[in-house]
Amino acid sequence: MSTVGNSTNIFWHECPVGKLERQNLLNQRGCVVWITGLSGSGKSTLACSLGRELHSRGKLSYVLDGDNLRHGLNKNLGFSPEDRTENIRRVGEVAKLFADAGLICIASLISPYRKDRDACRAMLPDGNFIEVFMNMPLEVCEGRDPKGLYKLARAGKIKGFTGIDDPYEPPLNCEIEIQQTDGVCPAPNEMAGQVASYLGEKGFLQEQ
Amino acid sequence: MSTVGNSTNIFWHECPVGKLERQNLLNQRGCVVWITGLSGSGKSTLACSLGRELHSRGKLSYVLDGDNLRHGLNKNLGFSPEDRTENIRRVGEVAKLFADAGLICIASLISPYRKDRDACRAMLPDGNFIEVFMNMPLEVCEGRDPKGLYKLARAGKIKGFTGIDDPYEPPLNCEIEIQQTDGVCPAPNEMAGQVASYLGEKGFLQEQ
Numbered sequence: 495m496s497t498v499g500n501s502t503n504i505f506w507h508e509c510p511v512g513k514l515e516r517q518n519l520l521n522q523r524g525c526v527v528w529i530t531g532l533s534g535s536g537k538s539t540l541a542c543s544l545g546r547e548l549h550s551r552g553k554l555s556y557v558l559d560g561d562n563l564r565h566g567l568n569k570n571l572g573f574s575p576e577d578r579t580e581n582i583r584r585v586g587e588v589a590k591l592f593a594d595a596g597l598i599c600i601a602s603l604i605s606p607y608r609k610d611r612d613a614c615r616a617m618l619p620d621g622n623f624i625e626v627f628m629n630m631p632l633e634v635c636e637g638r639d640p641k642g643l644y645k646l647a648r649a650g651k652i653k654g655f656t657g658i659d660d661p662y663e664p665p666l667n668c669e670i671e672i673q674q675t676d677g678v679c680p681a682p683n684e685m686a687g688q689v690a691s692y693l694g695e696k697g698f699l700q701e702q
Numbered sequence: 703m704s705t706v707g708n709s710t711n712i713f714w715h716e717c718p719v720g721k722l723e724r725q726n727l728l729n730q731r732g733c734v735v736w737i738t739g740l741s742g743s744g745k746s747t748l749a750c751s752l753g754r755e756l757h758s759r760g761k762l763s764y765v766l767d768g769d770n771l772r773h774g775l776n777k778n779l780g781f782s783p784e785d786r787t788e789n790i791r792r793v794g795e796v797a798k799l800f801a802d803a804g805l806i807c808i809a810s811l812i813s814p815y816r817k818d819r820d821a822c823r824a825m826l827p828d829g830n831f832i833e834v835f836m837n838m839p840l841e842v843c844e845g846r847d848p849k850g851l852y853k854l855a856r857a858g859k860i861k862g863f864t865g866i867d868d869p870y871e872p873p874l875n876c877e878i879e880i881q882q883t884d885g886v887c888p889a890p891n892e893m894a895g896q897v898a899s900y901l902g903e904k905g906f907l908q909e910q
Contacts, residue, residue, distance in 0.1 A: 510754060511750075511754050520762065542717040545717065545719045546718060549719045549723055555719075556799070566795045566799075566825075584775060591796065594764075595803075
């Protein structure tokens with residue numbers, strides 16, 4: 495068998511190791527867990543906790559963090575409406591690649607606009623985009639203000655800040671909603687457990 | 703343990719599942735195998751064959767194909783010099799994420815300019831960017847012309863085609879060079895074996 499001449503062509507499109515084979519190797523199914531919500535709503539906390547929970551079960555996941563990606567893939571993007579949309583589009587495309595690679599990809603971004611999130615959902619096979627809405631009251635998020643950004647936004651030093659002078663559009667049909675019970679936020683391991691249970695029920699934690 | 707108030711902060715940066723933990727789970731080490739060379743030089747053939755070889759050894763790899771990514775992540779890029787550079791930068795950034803996830807990421811792109819490839823190399827930890835140069839004579843590549851692109855370029859219907867009217871800058875210090883022996887190209891499994899042997903020698907096919 496030689497690679498010279500026309501016979502080469504058969505190799506160009508033949509790539510027999512595909513998503514199914516990778517999923518069999520990993521004994522799990524690739525998907526995207528998309529965590530959306532206000533700044534300070536606990537997205538990163540849930541992402542890390544879920545990664546820990548999945549790892550303890552021997553499952554391979556990877557967190558795509560909106561802030562972190564702005565230091566790399568998306569470092570040439572700003573915060574204009576077009577750039578925000580492009581930011582989310584790129585994360586959606588990369589999340590799709592990770593899901594295709596067989597991983598449980600955990601994307602953690604404010605992603606305030608419904609149309610941007612829905613565009614990412616549309617990239618994935620049906621059922622493989624799991625939208626998790628951190629439904630925390632603005633007052634709670636602003637009370638936490640882990641990065642001091644709400645303070646800056648209230649002082650007018652940050653413009654177009656989600657929840658203050660830019661809208662957050664809550665999901666209409668998210669798969670999972672995280673919220674307070676009697677005014678108390680769930681602990682990180684409780685939130686992670688809620689998502690991991692969903693993944694288990696839907697069959698993502700085994701190859702079939 | 704509650705997520706309300708300042709105590710939340712400790713969770714924001716604590717993400718105890720990192721590259722090392724993922725590598726232990728996979729029993730391999732994440733890296734980027736960057737395959738560069740002329741159109742028709744066998745990059746995709748090697749990428750697929752290597753993916754097959756690694757999978758047969760129980761190793762998780764993922765192919766980032768330049769053409770395929772232009773249908774997704776890079777679909778808003780053309781072929782101007784700036785867009786070509788941005789195309790390669792994005793693939794480099796995504797390859798870096800996959801290596802961080804613990805996978806052996808196989809990137810297959812013409813990537814004709816040395817500075818663009820070196821920029822991707824600089825994103826990775828030392829030794830984790832393995833440049834594979836498909837050193838095939840232009841006549842061989844043009845003779846194969848699997849996509850009919852050389853014919854179009856010679857007819858002037860494609861401008862700026864690498865090897866015809868745009869330069870290919872060969873690597874100066876690539877880790878692996880694939881070339882003909884006595885005018886015969888190596889078979890796909892031979893090329894894959896050469897790269898897999900390198901990965902094995904450098905310790906990428908086990909966790910330590």
